[in-house]
Amino acid sequence: MPEKHSALFTTRVREALPTLHPSERRLAELVLNFPGELASYSATELARLANVSNATVTRFVRKIGYASFEAARQDVRANKQAGASLFRVSPGRADSKNYIPAYVTQAQTDIEQTFRLITEAEIDALARKIVGARRVWLLGTRRGHAFAQYLGWQMFQAIPNISVIPASGETLGEAIAAMTAQDCVVAFGLRRTVSKLPQALAHVVGSGASVAYIHDANTLPDLAFTWRFQCETASPGPLFNHAAVITLCHVLATRVIAQAGAGGRKRMGAIEAIHDSLDEV
Structure with missing residues (x-):
């Protein structure tokens, strides 16, 4: 039937x-x-x-x-x-007791399994590309957008040429049309993505930009990304645990600041000076 x-x-x-x-x-x-x-x-x-x-x-x-x-x-x-x-x-999950150790243990396991497959050389190569790029595009839809914003916020302290997409009121097409081979794109593909993400990323790869794809089990095997970073997101509960994703973002942002060198430190110093003068933070 x-x-x-x-x-x-x-x-x-x-x-x-x-x-x-x-x-x-x-x-x-x-x-x-x-x-x-x-x-x-x-x-x-x-x-x-x-x-x-x-x-x-x-x-x-x-x-x-x-x-x-x-x-x-x-x-x-x-x-x-x-x-x-x-x-x-x-x-029965709502009535379970002593659940915190299970979540903590699984988060630790996710992080350890993720970083077994990621090398320092890969992260540093991506960090150098980000620092030297004409523009850095951070692409994320649905939950991936939050991680794109977080990574952009952290790296923006050292490098100013960052765009998180899609921006409010804009389409992905408008941003992708502006990408060049001198750019670097960090794209997030975390379950559940929007249905047209594979087509959008095909256009991103076609722009010639260097592309890092951060994903969980949502793989796109037919696209020629420059880097792939697969994060484990297993959890005892109904929601995926993104501890490994945020850890990867933290490590990458830290290496970008290190690779930015004197120029990055100069920008960070200027930001702090303005914060002081405005009594902003």
């Missing part, structure tokens, strides 16, 4: 609610509360949790447009991998 449309799993369930029988509706309410659990259970286990029959599970997945229970599981698994927070929520 072919799938009737490609809507998100939870959208399919909500659309089908008015047509469901009481037992099917009970199953629907269970999966709407914790849709990600569908990827973890067999049809029999899910039927037991909802107190319905296996036949009800089969009818339910077909009514929402899947050929089989396994097809529905695969779709849910893909949504979990893509980073949809609702699909990563599990029953």
Whole structure:
């Protein structure tokens, strides 16, 4: 039986609610509360949790447009991998005790695993390119935009030629059209990105600029980036942990300030002098 449309799993369930029988509706309410659990259970286990029959599970997945229970599981698994927070929520987490050590340990593990694959030579090469570039573009959408802003704010203390994109009211196309081979671009691709990011980054690479791509599992294997930095973002909870991403930004900004040398220190001194005169900070 072919799938009737490609809507998100939870959208399919909500659309089908008015047509469901009481037992099917009970199953629907269970999966709407914790849709990600569908990827973890067999049809029999899910039927037991909802107190319905296996036949009800089969009818339910077909009514929402899947050929089989396994097809529905695969779709849910893909949504979990893509980073949809609702699909990563599990029953019982709100009542868990002593959860802080688990988060701290996982953050440490993420940082350690990330930096096993990153060399000082790579970071310093990128830092030198940033310092010597005509303009530095920091590209980030959704959560990636926050990291682009943070990295730009830190490096702006030593080098002034920085643009965080997309800026308010502007399009990516307007910025990409201004890029040249003398520029450096640091792009963030953290789940969940906007759908057109791959096409936008293809144009960025086509500009001839040197491009560093900071990402988690959201890889773009067909693009010829100058540098790739993959960050681990595993977490015990429904939200990805970006401790490794912010650590990488911190290390890179620190190396940029070091590579900026006397010129960077002169700018930092001028900034501090103006802060003092304005009593600004």
